[in-house]
Amino acid sequence: MTGFEAVILTIVTAATPLLIAALGELVTERSGVLNLGVEGMMIVGAVTGFAGAQLTGSPYLGVCASMLGGMALASLFGFLVLRLAANQVASGLALTLLGLGLSGMIGEAFIGQPGLKLERIDIPFLTDLPVVGAILFGQDPLVYMSIALAVSVSWFLFRTRPGLALRAVGNNHDSAHMLGVHVIRTRFLAVLFGGACSGLAGGYLSLAYTPQWVEGMTAGRGWIALALVVFASWMPLRAAIGAYLFGGALILQFHAQAEGIALPSQFLSALPYLATVAALVILSRDRWTARNDSPSCLGQVFVPDR
Amino acid sequence: MPGGNVLLEARGIVKSFGGLVANDRIDLTVHAGEIHALLGENGAGKSTLVKILYGSLQPDAGSVNWQGRPAAVGNPAEARALGIGMVFQHFSLFEGLTVAENIALALPRDAAGRGLAADVRAVSESYGLPLDPAARVASLPVGVRQRIEIVRCLLQRPRLLIMDEPTSVLTPQEAERLFETLRRLADEGCAVLYISHRLEEVRQLCHTATVLRHGRVVGRPDPGTASTADLARLMVGAEVGGVGNREGESRPDGPVRLAVRGLSLEAGTPFGVSLEDISLEVRGGEIVGVAGVAGNGQDELFAALSGETPASDRTAVEIDGRPCGRAGPRTRRRLGAAFIPEERLGHAAVPGMRLSENAVLTRHGTDRDISVGGLLRLGRARRLAERIVSRFDVRAPAGDPEAKALSGGNLQKFVVGRELDRMPGVLAVSQPTWGVDVGAATGIRRELAALARGGAAVLAISQDLDEILEISDRIAVISRGRLSPAVPAAETTREAIGLLMGGAGD
Numbered sequence: 001m002t003g004f005e006a007v008i009l010t011i012v013t014a015a016t017p018l019l020i021a022a023l024g025e026l027v028t029e030r031s032g033v034l035n036l037g038v039e040g041m042m043i044v045g046a047v048t049g050f051a052g053a054q055l056t057g058s059p060y061l062g063v064c065a066s067m068l069g070g071m072a073l074a075s076l077f078g079f080l081v082l083r084l085a086a087n088q089v090a091s092g093l094a095l096t097l098l099g100l101g102l103s104g105m106i107g108e109a110f111i112g113q114p115g116l117k118l119e120r121i122d123i124p125f126l127t128d129l130p131v132v133g134a135i136l137f138g139q140d141p142l143v144y145m146s147i148a149l150a151v152s153v154s155w156f157l158f159r160t161r162p163g164l165a166l167r168a169v170g171n172n173h174d175s176a177h178m179l180g181v182h183v184i185r186t187r188f189l190a191v192l193f194g195g196a197c198s199g200l201a202g203g204y205l206s207l208a209y210t211p212q213w214v215e216g217m218t219a220g221r222g223w224i225a226l227a228l229v230v231f232a233s234w235m236p237l238r239a240a241i242g243a244y245l246f247g248g249a250l251i252l253q254f255h256a257q258a259e260g261i262a263l264p265s266q267f268l269s270a271l272p273y274l275a276t277v278a279a280l281v282i283l284s285r286d287r288w289t290a291r292n293d294s295p296s297c298l299g300q301v302f303v304p305d306r
Numbered sequence: 307m308p309g310g311n312v313l314l315e316a317r318g319i320v321k322s323f324g325g326l327v328a329n330d331r332i333d334l335t336v337h338a339g340e341i342h343a344l345l346g347e348n349g350a351g352k353s354t355l356v357k358i359l360y361g362s363l364q365p366d367a368g369s370v371n372w373q374g375r376p377a378a379v380g381n382p383a384e385a386r387a388l389g390i391g392m393v394f395q396h397f398s399l400f401e402g403l404t405v406a407e408n409i410a411l412a413l414p415r416d417a418a419g420r421g422l423a424a425d426v427r428a429v430s431e432s433y434g435l436p437l438d439p440a441a442r443v444a445s446l447p448v449g450v451r452q453r454i455e456i457v458r459c460l461l462q463r464p465r466l467l468i469m470d471e472p473t474s475v476l477t478p479q480e481a482e483r484l485f486e487t488l489r490r491l492a493d494e495g496c497a498v499l500y501i502s503h504r505l506e507e508v509r510q511l512c513h514t515a516t517v518l519r520h521g522r523v524v525g526r527p528d529p530g531t532a533s534t535a536d537l538a539r540l541m542v543g544a545e546v547g548g549v550g551n552r553e554g555e556s557r558p559d560g561p562v563r564l565a566v567r568g569l570s571l572e573a574g575t576p577f578g579v580s581l582e583d584i585s586l587e588v589r590g591g592e593i594v595g596v597a598g599v600a601g602n603g604q605d606e607l608f609a610a611l612s613g614e615t616p617a618s619d620r621t622a623v624e625i626d627g628r629p630c631g632r633a634g635p636r637t638r639r640r641l642g643a644a645f646i647p648e649e650r651l652g653h654a655a656v657p658g659m660r661l662s663e664n665a666v667l668t669r670h671g672t673d674r675d676i677s678v679g680g681l682l683r684l685g686r687a688r689r690l691a692e693r694i695v696s697r698f699d700v701r702a703p704a705g706d707p708e709a710k711a712l713s714g715g716n717l718q719k720f721v722v723g724r725e726l727d728r729m730p731g732v733l734a735v736s737q738p739t740w741g742v743d744v745g746a747a748t749g750i751r752r753e754l755a756a757l758a759r760g761g762a763a764v765l766a767i768s769q770d771l772d773e774i775l776e777i778s779d780r781i782a783v784i785s786r787g788r789l790s791p792a793v794p795a796a797e798t799t800r801e802a803i804g805l806l807m808g809g810a811g812d
Contacts, residue, residue: 161410161415164403164407164410164411165411167400167402167403168400168403168407168411171400171401171402171403172399172400172401175398175399175400176400176411177362178362178382178394178398179382179383179398179411179412180361180362180381180382180383180384180386181411295402296401296402
């Protein structure tokens, strides 16, 4: 395996959790709910996924457990902001703090245990192809799933009726309610989907990226995923491109350090956020695009008048 | 024509919100093929009633029969399945979606498939309401947006079409076209429930009428034979006078107090309108009305007058001869001007602030009484708010409530009163009686006339042509950011203004 291949492989594995978490948050935000608890749901997913795999002996059941962990936290969030109409920003931040604390408590028993790893797919001949073999055909299943997920989310949002209803709820919840769309139900499902995706992204970290449990192992990836949604201007396929760019920036800092390049690592860690700021500036220059793509009801509380 | 079968029969509808009874045992009968007017002041319960019929609110008591059978309309989708369509005044289109997507959302699953774009074209053209299915709503003017709503209803082949103040955003010509469409629908057997504040229009169009006051039915006059004064009396429960004869009172030879010279402004947003070379003089003692369809530069003109969007040239705006084109609102207020913007909540008043605090917001720069050296005298501000409330008959909960606790009409009286109370020398007002009932609207118009009589220059921007004709000494028309020369009201006609509103002056 050449050095180039190794770099690309690590970029792919770094990008995958960002992409999965960003797609979940993208759907949540398209429905008009801003969930800042991605980091918290991710870390809970990481620990429940690891625990699930350890207890059942199957990394695939671990993947399921990670999604359930993320959804459990998301349903709490959904109850707070949708049923009780609590402030979304405050609830989301609280969710992150809760997730970080909760995961430390659950994970205490698992610290230092060797984990189970999701095996890479190995296709005879194809995986052995020079240069592209390992990159295209030798990844773990979640890498392929994340790409499929980006395409499916795009298809769902722009080609199906429930997807249209979801965008409508995020665009103008009063009109949607008037037309008989179930605003709260739609948003709750979107929040749950976001939770499942965040949990899965966390599970990817503890089951494929570095198969072990370390407290705080998400290391701010949830925040990068949030920035990614804005960077992608709420478009799933742009999120996929952005995830690989951001993943590249994450990996670049390791390699730059290894090569002894005198770039401060803080600068490289800040790169995704700088890229998001730049994307926002470019987007808002073209106000037309900005206005039309962002969900107008994002973060607004909806209370139906019945 | 009336005389068709009974289509919809509501009996004893009751709905209350908290302590307020919005609908009190309302009975309503609508026949197939009739255009039925639903009249009443703001807060009389019209919107509540139609929301119940459309299923977006549930009544506390009462029953609805549809074509002779009891029907419980649990949500709007069920109403549409029965054949009830509704065109809303507000909150109904999704700006970020295309025309076709907006329509698809309101249609049943099977009708919203691939042939939809073609259906939209066919129906919209057959009723003379052309639409481009692929256009984004955000880029479309208000008149076209309403067309989308109507076509959306027509595609559902409704038996009953509910329309909430449909003509408030249309030119007279566009309104006439809408009436044609409605008459044709009625001839085809569809019933129309028509809400409007414009009584003249109701008399022309409607076959039957139900009048509500304080949530109760107070009369079922025949709009063909009743006069507008009769209808207004029923709605308000008291005699409603006009503003008074304006002729002979205007003093066109007063000094020029507000002058706009060669004002041009680039649009600040993609949906804004650029102002092009606007010139206008308003003399002391006169009211100049600016007519126009929404979205033709009214907001931009108002912002340039108030100083929210400063012009590039000092002399573009002069107040009492002093150039202030680049000054902000407070400087202009100190020159004796006052401004009343169109939106009460969020622009003219801060919803979450008390009335006294809202009074301070526009007056701290000019009234030393309530603000000295950057400190506020809140007790005096409260007394100022109380004075405005009592002088302008604002019906508000006791004890300095928040602005959002007032009904639309009463808050409008407050924001108008707040400025008039200062006795400004120059007043720019946009949509002075938007969504305000007949009685309160007449009161506000009278106050404007009195202010002008006292020597002030008043510029009134309004989309309500009847209002413009009633209060103005001279009338100008704004269309696509250009302003026609102001002509004396006596020398122009409704038709001539309508043509200018449609852009004939370009």
